[in-house]
Amino acid sequence: MSFESLGLSPALLKALTDQHFTIPTPIQLAAIPAILNKKDVLGIAKTGSGKTAAYVLPLLINLQENLTAKNRHVNVLVLVPTRELAEQVKEVFKSFSHALPHPVKTLAVYGGASINPQMMALQGVNVLVATPGRLLELVESNAVHLSSIETLVLDEADKMLNLGFKEEVDKIIALLPKKRHNILLSATLSNDLRNIHQILLHDPVIIQIDAEEESLDLIKQVAYLVSAEKKGPYLRYLIEHHDMKQVLIFASSIHQVDALVNKLRKNNIDAKAIHSKMSQGSRTESLADFKSGKLRVLVATDLMARGIDISYLPFVINYELPRSPKDYVHRIGRTGRADASGEAISLLTPKELHHFGVIQKKMGKTVDLIDIER
Structure with a gap:
């Protein structure tokens, strides 16, 4: 019709x-x-x-x-x-x-x-x-x-x-x-x-x-098992190794979002934050720069994801897992839209493996897990 x-x-x-x-x-x-x-x-x-x-x-x-x-x-x-x-x-x-x-x-x-x-x-x-x-x-x-x-x-x-x-x-x-x-x-x-x-x-x-299950078919999902102290360095390695020009990263708290942005900038990776403690002007600027492609990395809390709607976003990274499996699906659903493929990457510590198993069961999909220590 x-x-x-x-x-x-x-x-x-x-x-x-x-x-x-x-x-x-x-x-x-x-x-x-x-x-x-x-x-x-x-x-x-x-x-x-x-x-x-x-x-x-x-x-x-x-x-x-x-x-x-x-x-x-x-x-x-x-x-x-x-x-x-x-x-x-x-x-x-x-x-x-x-x-x-x-x-x-x-x-x-x-x-x-x-x-x-x-x-x-x-x-x-x-x-x-x-x-x-x-x-x-x-x-x-x-x-x-x-x-x-x-x-x-x-x-x-x-x-x-x-x-x-x-x-x-x-x-x-x-x-x-x-x-x-x-x-x-x-x-x-x-x-x-x-x-x-x-x-x-x-x-x-x-x-x-x-349509949740259909939409996930366009998203390539992969998870990496990494120690807590190596999460930051491995995140930076992934961004550089895959030459990610536009990547949305999710963290579980405002404090972690700010810490990630600071670390990425110190390593010469252009990044900005978006969370509820920022002024409206700063939030609007971060989102506009990211949507237009001027900004390479946007680091967000789950709440802020509701305003992020980009048709062709190639990468989403879960630096930390959300508590809810529904929030996981919502996060990775920022990519793989408008019939375009995308990649969702999760960085897991051993403590997060059980919760990730619950997420996979609820989602009805098994995600490849790669142990980078091996």
Whole structure:
């Protein structure tokens, strides 16, 4: 099927063509008609499957019917877990809304940035993309009112609930009109998500795209068994030996991310960090440099991975394993996208072997393990 068959306007179809969108993804095929019909939707699909456009496109059309909300009374609220995702969603709205006959004003608000410019920018906003904590601050300051919300979107709802945003999300939901359009999107269907969707959604269209296993087929996985003291030197050897021009490295803590970046730089390997303790400007700069290819190595925590969406990323390295097998799949899924192959490398100490066995069992795949001491 094509985008033309989904009921989108000629203006949006032209914008899709201009941006080289050709064939809708499975989540887009299922979600766009349902959202156009103002059905509640629960969409489960992996990151990188086109979930953002799946709700942005139909919501822009629905918004054309009513853009007369009072000032500081937004029409659409999109809740997201991270600043990076907030900016990413905002840009998708902006990239398509310019083609419409009636402009749609979109704003992203989040902590870690000055609140005053955000308060001033809320004048005339139709779509507000927000992290929960900053949104509540703006509500308490009377900078924005939620009583006119027509559509609520929870994007990356699984991660939002896992990260402990539930109490803030509950407060926000209590401020919204009871009659509204609801959309929940997630990479996984957890028990927390089942509970919240039963509360939020009315007779929802449930869309579950099972594609994790397929996506892993494009990823070459290998693990190296290495002592703790040799991890750093071997990481640097791999980067140089494979002549890696663009590699995303995951570490388990902010402290370890910073330590890795410092060590790589001392060994003349161009690297930057991205984590929640950095200023928004620094995070944006690191991500932009990495996406554009100016930066060779980006070292990240799991939380920051939600804003890293690169079509042709050749290498991902797990310097340390994540606690959750799902997070492992999410990490390595940063590569092997858009039908391009990629390589995922894990550096394991003997203490991590048992946990890696659990990850492989959950993933349903066996990864070659090479003992570099032999």
